Amino acid sequence: MKTYLAKPNEIEKKWYLVDAKDKVLGRLASKIAVILMGKHKPVYTPHVDTGDFVVVVNADKIVLTGNKLKDKMYIRHTGYPGGLKKTSYEVLMEKNPEKALYLAVKRMLPKNRLARKMIKRLKIYRGPEHNHQAQKPEALDI
Template sequence: MRQTTFTKPAEVTRQWYVVDGAGKNLGRLATEVAAVLHGKHKPSFTPNVDCGDYVIVINADQIVLSGNKMEDKMYYNHSQWRGGLRTRSARVMKDQYTIEWVERAIHGMLPHTRLGDVQRGHLFVYKGAEHPHAAQKPVVLEIKG
């Protein structure tokens, strides 16, 4: 007889990963990082438990988009007031709001629930190659593509 095992919150062991975004495609990087934050890379994955790991993304200013997406892709925000639509191109987001640009791509791939809010807090994005999390001894996570 087979038995399904469910991970309990006290049984979760967390790891720290560091991802170098230099020359990586934004979408491919975001899907891999979101899977690690959600915990889907572990055999003990349980959907209703936060079993994901911590991820540090460095060199966010060197992440790229393919094709004409730098000019064609738009990011929208609305203030909920009449005429309050703000539109920014991907180039503006990358040049002026680099950290928000990467976080928006990754956050959109996580659950939009209270569990997803906790998992979003496990992501740290930095423009340069330096990060203040050396004490956690992060392991390098290789992203394909």
């Protein structure tokens, strides 16, 4: 028996709707990453983009366990000497709650060209409304 390798034109993309209200950030991000990679499908092929679209609503209601709200830091560097920038999760959630989930999912994807295509299929919205009703996303209970 030969190993099945999916071809890009054979893959059927589905749309999923995830409500992030009262969900833990890391657990939610890992489930979303699996769907974006396509590992939930039996036709998963590592070098082919077999993942689906994910629409996340209520991103501003994501929770963290323990003291991570104050202790967890997002660190980036500007590229200049002394350009290390630190932001606590609490400040990030006030300014841009979509970015926290986006970064968590992005860092769980593989580090290659395929991941840059995968992350474009993630749509995150702060509130309960989204503009993807035409795609008829299935509600996904995580």
